[in-house]
Amino acid sequence: TTLLEFKKVSKQYGTDTRALTDVNFTVRKGEFVSIIGPSGAGKSTLLRCINRMIDANSGEIIFDGSNILEFKKSGLKRLRSQMGMVFQHYNLVNRLSVFENVLHGRLGYKSTLEGVLGIYSKEEKRQAYAILKTLGLEEQVYKRCDQLSGGQKQRVGIARALVQNPQMLLCDEPIASLDPNASKVIMDHLRNISTTMGITVIVNLHQVDTALKYSDRILGVNKGSIVYDGPPTGIDREQ
Ligand code: ADP
Ligand code: ADP
Numbered sequence: 241t242t243l244l245e246f247k248k249v250s251k252q253y254g255t256d257t258r259a260l261t262d263v264n265f266t267v268r269k270g271e272f273v274s275i276i277g278p279s280g281a282g283k284s285t286l287l288r289c290i291n292r293m294i295d296a297n298s299g300e301i302i303f304d305g306s307n308i309l310e311f312k313k314s315g316l317k318r319l320r321s322q323m324g325m326v327f328q329h330y331n332l333v334n335r336l337s338v339f340e341n342v343l344h345g346r347l348g349y350k351s352t353l354e355g356v357l358g359i360y361s362k363e364e365k366r367q368a369y370a371i372l373k374t375l376g377l378e379e380q381v382y383k384r385c386d387q388l389s390g391g392q393k394q395r396v397g398i399a400r401a402l403v404q405n406p407q408m409l410l411c412d413e414p415i416a417s418l419d420p421n422a423s424k425v426i427m428d429h430l431r432n433i434s435t436t437m438g439i440t441v442i443v444n445l446h447q448v449d450t451a452l453k454y455s456d457r458i459l460g461v462n463k464g465s466i467v468y469d470g471p472p473t474g475i476d477r478e479q
Contacts, residue, residue: 276446334385342403391418
């Protein structure tokens with residue numbers, strides 16, 4: 241079944257930078273999709289249109305049956321709670337613990353009072369701990385985030401995204417700041433999240449070989465257009 245569909249989506253910055261032009265594609269539930277392409281191709285813009293961190297200018301973005309470009313504030317809040325976001329630079333709060341950062345992932349979607357007071361139920365704490373354990377971070381739970389390695393920080397970023405029980409993870413260059421070993425750990429976790437948890441994963445990657453190795457499907461982007469949409473086996477590495 242289709243979870244996400246782009247129909248003729250275009251995005252222009254200012255008056256003359258066309259970042260996306262008539263982009264069409266669909267993503268099925270549970271699929272692992274990598275977006276590849278050169279710097280400036282529009283990958284990050286595309287990914288950020290999916291949770292409306294960036295607003296597309298035209299077209300339709302259908303998520304779970306609704307055109308998200310028509311959503312008002314409350315719809316947007318609900319939409320973002322269904323889409324976890326993972327960033328290249330982790331975007332953690334360094335002076336807080338791993339546990340607090342992960343629970344923090346819920347804040348945007350809860351009442352301000354709970355947010356300010358940092359009140360979490362036993363069940364929320366139990367779930368956060370379980371996710372951290374799955375990601376191999378049980379030893380790090382009470383450490384401050386600035387004491388972690390890059391790979392550990394990114395696993396916290398993934399845990400923070402997962403704690404809101406999303407249908408989809410959007411990962412913007414999640415391994416661009418990591419060494420090869422840490423990158424492999426992160427990609428293995430993302431693949432596992434898709435395969436065993438059934439969560440749809442969409443990831444922007446510079447590393448074409450990594451994209452080919454891990455993905456069910458590749459979207460090749462160049463100059464704001466989709467230039468390839470198909471299985472990894474259809475990509476000719478000699479080009
Ligand atoms: P990629 O992620 O593939 O490197 P981006 O989506 O970041 O590509 O950028 C696509 C195009 O849009 C580029 O020409 C970039 O310079 C431009 N762009 C991206 N963000 C902005 C912005 N906030 N304001 C103006 N132009 C932007
Ligand atoms: P990076 O440097 O890793 O690419 P950005 O600077 O692009 O990250 O992050 C953009 C901003 O979006 C950050 O300030 C971050 O706090 C904020 N942000 C984090 N999560 C979300 C979310 N789910 N939806 C909207 N904005 C978010």
